[in-house]
Amino acid sequence: MSEQHNVTIKDIAQKLKLSVSTVSRALRDSTEIKPATRQLVRELAAELRYSPNPIALSLKEKKSKIIGVIVPEIANNFCAATIAGIEDIAYSRGYHVIIFQSHEKFEREVINTQLLTSRRIEGLIISLSNETTSLTHIHEMIGKGIPVVMFDRVSDEITTHKVVVNDYYGAYKATEHLIQEGFHDIVHLTISPFLSITQKRLNGYCDALRKYNIPQKKEWIVHCNFDAAEIERSIRRLFSGPDKPNAILASVERLATICMNVLRDMNLRIPDDVALVGFSDNPISHLLSPALTSVRQPTFDIGQQAAELMLNLIENKHAVPKFRTVQLETALDIQASSRRVGVLQEGSR
Amino acid sequence: MSEQHNVTIKDIAQKLKLSVSTVSRALRDSTEIKPATRQLVRELAAELRYSPNPIALSLKEKKSKIIGVIVPEIANNFCAATIAGIEDIAYSRGYHVIIFQSHEKFEREVINTQLLTSRRIEGLIISLSNETTSLTHIHEMIGKGIPVVMFDRVSDEITTHKVVVNDYYGAYKATEHLIQEGFHDIVHLTISPFLSITQKRLNGYCDALRKYNIPQKKEWIVHCNFDAAEIERSIRRLFSGPDKPNAILASVERLATICMNVLRDMNLRIPDDVALVGFSDNPISHLLSPALTSVRQPTFDIGQQAAELMLNLIENKHAVPKFRTVQLETALDIQASSRRVGVLQEGSR
């Protein structure tokens, strides 16, 4: 509790009867300082456990060494894993990460971007909220010279580095798998139509249906928000009419688990009554009852890639960047939740 | 990409032909400045979208408005949810959060504390790594006047604010439940014996056994790290001898899920062959196969409480604090994984 003040370059200068500039130089561009004094300074610095004040440095260099991250929810497997990837790269390159949540609210997302700019972050990595349909706040950041990298929930209206998975093909394969298992009446449960991720997964779904000559129904493409009660109502409505679906392709992890819950409440068996496929990278999804078939996304990689791209942008700030979209592959992890009933379920792990 | 420099107080001063100090004062302690000029300054500031440079402020006030958080893994339900709680409070009080992961490594934890001190954080919220047995790095921080709040994985060797759940009673109730369901041969799978959380849960387990006159076996108290292969070996060993357990109380969430995996590989049915109870706050744990009985922890609350305590510490820095340990209650969520076999399993949700 000694409340001691952090040792500064000035302290070292005084003790050694040198000027601050000499000490500063001794600690960096060595050539200008005599080896003897350099040595002296370095030793005392080590002894006093001197560490340069990053705040003063930030002020001088106009660099905060902080990158901002905005995600819908931290307490969400996908986001948490991606953040871990971002953290991993940022950490190893001397950057720190400040995380904000939009809680799927547009307004909150905007406020967060403002807070982050006022914090003088050097870059923003963002996955859009489900409510977002206007992107002026993102354009503003780019306008201020703050580089932006988007991942997962990206938008075509912004030209910048992006990291996504092969959403189209993931959805296509998942749908095809359902069809091949004999499930032809497939509902697509998805999120905001504004997001390109939604578009692409939807296209994959539609194309797979088309390939197998299965008519596509408008009512079976359901755009959800993340309100559990509302999702429940949507699902119940789907099963209330005369022609009921026999499979659900859920576009994001939380949608799939909420779905499982609702189906259970409705006493619908999976996959006997309804097959279910989700997008996920949750390691415990195969421990579910039944084990959940899912389009696996390399979450940690996504984060790493996003961070890499961001650091390139930051560190070559004055080169005109050639923006690119990194697309990672998914893998269809087939489990019990989408297997044709009656088929032997051994090896369900 | 206009790379425009952020508008400063100096810009405002020039345009208004005032001095910087006047502008500064107009923006704060208004009384000294004539209402007319005050108005002028404020209007221009608003028009130019001036926002004070937090870095310069930090340097001046010697306050970074940043609190550091160290957790074992972000991509872990418990940690992520706690962080969400911390973030929630910090956000609303104008603080930002920098998160580091120890990855359960002592060395990494130490480096992280050093990085955070050099970043001039105003406080540290930490849940210890499983490897940590020495606490000099924490004592050093406290010695430097940086307040520390511990949560979940706390230690008795540090006197500071702590946030925990009623670990003893949680483990006690879980064990008692197993016993009452007819499972008397209970293994306790837990983590580092150094952590007080481990001690308390162990005590709860032991006391419950004692109350029901069930002899306690040393070999059935297993301290694990988080290496899946090693955990698997430990579990297999337990079932290799002549007297096999028929229940497992897993002390943390990841231990429970790894356990489920291993048991499945070993073709042991839950709960028919082995009952399983975990500690968790994962919303999908009741969707598992079988639904997992668990000691529910109020993760979000834990984070909020920790952040509250931290902010009190920071903002009343010169008052001698009366350290306290906030203990939150757990709730035993009984599911299929620990129900006596043969009992009707309706209402398993």
Add this chain to the structure above:
DNA sequence: GGGATTCCCGGTAACGTTTGCGGAATATTA
């Protein structure tokens, strides 16, 4: 041995803010 280099180092400004002090202009009082 005197001038030109080279070698070391110190002074100072700057990054953007806040704040104590002092001073000019105005208002108040005797």
Add this chain to the structure above:
DNA sequence: TAATATTCCGCAAACGTTACCGGGAATCCC
């Protein structure tokens, strides 16, 4: 009207650091 009080604002220092500029002393060359 002169003296005093009050109002309003500018100057400068400070936070910790780096970098430009410049200068004294030692060394070099012929």
